[in-house]
Amino acid sequence: RKEVEQDPGPFNVPEGATVAFNCTYSNSASQSFFWYRQDCRKEPKLLMSVYSSGNEDGRFTAQLNRASQYISLLIRDSKLSDSATYLCVVNTGGGNKLTFGTGTQLKVEL
Amino acid sequence: DAGITQSPRYKITETGRQVTLMCHQTWSHSYMFWYRQDLGHGLRLIYYSAAADITDKGEVPDGYVVSRSKTENFPLTLESATRSQTSVYFCASTAHLNEKLFFGSGTQLSVL
Numbered sequence: 001r002k003e004v005e006q007d008p009g010p011f012n013v014p015e016g017a018t019v020a021f022n023c024t025y026s027n028s029a030s031q032s033f034f035w036y037r038q039d040c041r042k043e044p045k046l047l048m049s050v051y052s053s054g055n056e057d058g059r060f061t062a063q064l065n066r067a068s069q070y071i072s073l074l075i076r077d078s079k080l081s082d083s084a085t086y087l088c089v090v091n092t093g094g095g096n097k098l099t100f101g102t103g104t105q106l107k108v109e110l
Numbered sequence: 111d112a113g114i115t116q117s118p119r120y121k122i123t124e125t126g127r128q129v130t131l132m133c134h135q136t137w138s139h140s141y142m143f144w145y146r147q148d149l150g151h152g153l154r155l156i157y158y159s160a161a162a163d164i165t166d167k168g169e170v171p172d173g174y175v176v177s178r179s180k181t182e183n184f185p186l187t188l189e190s191a192t193r194s195q196t197s198v199y200f201c202a203s204t205a206h207l208n209e210k211l212f213f214g215s216g217t218q219l220s221v222l
Contacts, residue, residue, distance in 0.1 A: 003169075008150075032208040041147065043200060043213035087152065091207050096160045097168060098143060098204075098211060102152035 001026050003092045006101035013108055017078050021104045023088030024070040032091040033064055033071045037084045038103065044087055047073075078108045113137050116201050116214030124222055129188045131217050133201030141204045142184040143211070144168075144176065146197040153200065159184055191221045 006023045013019050025033075033050035048055065050062040050071045061074040071088055085103040092099045114135040123129050133142065140161050145153040145168075155168030157176040165176050173195060175187045184203075188195055201214040 006152075034211075036211075041198060041216075043216055044153070044211075045213075046210045049208070049210075089211070096141070096166065096207065097155060097158055098141075098202075098207065099155060099169070100145070100153040102150070 003027060004088060004090050004099045004101040006088055006104050008102055008104060010105040010107050013078055013106070015078060015080060015108055015110055017108075018074065018076045019078055019106065020072055020074045021086055021088075021106075022070050022072050023090075023101050024068075025090045025092070026069070027090070027092045028066075028069060030090045030092055032089075032098070033062075034089040035060075035062055035071075035073045036087040036089055036100075038087055039084050044100075047086070075106075078106075080108050080110070082106060083108045114201065114203055114212050114214045116199075116217050118217060119215065120218050122220045122222065123191050125191060125193060127191050129191050129219065131186045131188075131199055131201075131219070133184045133186070133214055135182055135184075135203045135212070137203065137205065137212075138181050139203035139205045139212070140181070141207060142178065143202045144174075144184070144186045145200045145202065146170065146195075147200060147216075148197050156186065156199075188219075188221075193221050195219065196221045 035047040036044040038044040054063040088101040144156040
C-alpha cells in the first residue's frame with residue numbers, strides 16, 4: 001500500500017459546483033497534513049494546512065479523519081481559476097519525510 | 111519566494127554522464143527535500159535531509175546521491191544518468207515539518 005493515496009481524477013465540474021477530494025495515508029503516527037495546488041507542472045503552492053479540528057479558508061474547507069486515516073478538501077462555488085491539480089502532503093516514515101499523493105486533477109468548466 | 115533557487119532550469123545530457131542539480135536556500139531551513147515528478151506518479155521523494163550532514167533515502171533513491179555539507183545547499187547528483195531519470199526535479203525546504211514547504215522553480219532534465 002502506498003503511504004499516501006489520492007484519486008487521480010480528473011474531476012470535471014461545472015462552475016459553481018461543490019467538489020470534494022479525499023486523500024488516505026497509511027502511517028497512523030503522521031502529524032502534519034497539507035493541501036497543495038499545482039498548475040501546469042509548475043512548483044506546487046501551499047493551499048492550506050489541515051488541522052485536527054478542521055479548518056476553512058474562504059471557499060475551501062479541509063478536514064482530518066484520524067480514525068479512518070484520511071484528509072479531505074472541499075471546494076465550494078468552484079471557479080474556472082480553481083482548475084489545477086490538488087496534492088495532499090503527509091509527514092511519513094518516522095516523521096522527517098513529507099510525502100505527496102499523486103494528485104487529483106480538477107477541471108472547472110463553463 | 112526567491113529564497114530557494116535551483117539550477118540549471120533545463121538540462122540535456124546523455125546516458126552514462128554524471129549530472130549535478132543544485133539547490134540553494136537563503137533561510138537556513140533545517141529540512142530540505144528532492145522530488146521528481148513524472149506523469150502518473152505525482153511528486154516522488156528521492157532524498158531528504160533534516161539538517162546539515164544528515165540525509166536519508168526517500169521513495170526512489172536508486173541512481174542518485176546527495177550531500178548536505180552546508181545547511182543552505184543540497185545538491186543532487188545522478189552518478190550515471192539513465193533515460194528513466196528524464197523528469198522534472200523539484201527541490202524544497204522548510205523550517206519545520208508542520209510549516210509550508212518552499213519550492214524551487216524546478217529543473218527539467220532530459221537524458222538522451
